[in-house]
Amino acid sequence: MSKNEKKRILVVDDAAFTRNMLKKIINNTTYTEVVGEAENGEEAIKMYKQLKPDLVTMDLVMPIKGGIETIEDLMKLDNNATIICVSALGQEALVLEAAKKGAKDFIQKPFKNDQVKDVLDRILVNNK
Incomplete structure (x- = not known):
């Protein structure tokens, strides 16, 4: 990957508002771009296979297939997958479980631009 190439990110969250906020922040950096969005874990897995992103932001509480199960599936698919959890205060147990399954970091909702940029x-x- 050349230095001028942007890191490709898949945003996974059932709330369109959160996806749009993350997309705005991510696309506003000089080194990242959102290449796909998914609103549940099943969509996320399909999109991951198609897009092969450099990083995934993953909501932990979603319908159809939640974040923990999706993280497990993505890590089986690609044990080098880079996943960042996005979760609300009060979901510490889920965040710890996600870390055990392979998530690399955590962004707490509601988030500020600087928090997201710091994690990125x-x-x-x-790390790269």
């Missing part, structure tokens, strides 16, 4: 920097810039 930590995962995509400092």
Whole structure:
């Protein structure tokens, strides 16, 4: 991957508002772009296979297939998958479970632009 190529991100959340907020923040950096959106885990897995993104933001509480199960499935599909959990306060047990399943970091809802950018920097810039 060349230095000028942006990191490709898949945003997974059942709330369109949250997806749009994340998309706006992610697309506003110089090194990331949203390449796909999914509103549940089943869509996320299909899109991951098609798009092969560099990073996935994953809501933990969704209909059809929740975040924990989706993280498990994505890690089976690609044990190098980079997944960041996006979850509300009070869901600490879910966040810990997600970390055990392979999630690399966590963004707490409601989030601010700087919080999202800090996590992206930590995962995509400092670790790569």
